[in-house]
Amino acid sequence: MYTLAHFGDGGPGPWILFFPVVWVLVIGGGIALLRRTVWRGSRGPGPGRPTVDDHSPIAVLGHRFASGEIDEDEYWRRLSVLDEQFGRHGKGVA
Numbered sequence: 614m615y616t617l618a619h620f621g622d623g624g625p626g627p628w629i630l631f632f633p634v635v636w637v638l639v640i641g642g643g644i645a646l647l648r649r650t651v652w653r654g655s656r657g658p659g660p661g662r663p664t665v666d667d668h669s670p671i672a673v674l675g676h677r678f679a680s681g682e683i684d685e686d687e688y689w690r691r692l693s694v695l696d697e698q699f700g701r702h703g704k705g706v707a
Contacts (some may be wrong), residue, residue: 670695 666672674695678688 670699 667676671692674683674688674691677683679687682692
């Protein structure tokens, strides 16, 4: 390292390793950020992500529609009723 940095001749000395370490940290941080955000979506639900309950009324209705037990009109009619009770809007929400 003495010959690489020319520390005795007024060169950067051990500071020559600063920029490669910074680049390693930047690239490693970018990869860690991508793993926690973008690439996580393909691996399924992680901590803090809600899972869909297969026994919820809306999921059962979707399964019935997918299997052909009910037609599209009946599906949308029942979904609108279930969405008021069990969906995003819930009871008592304005």
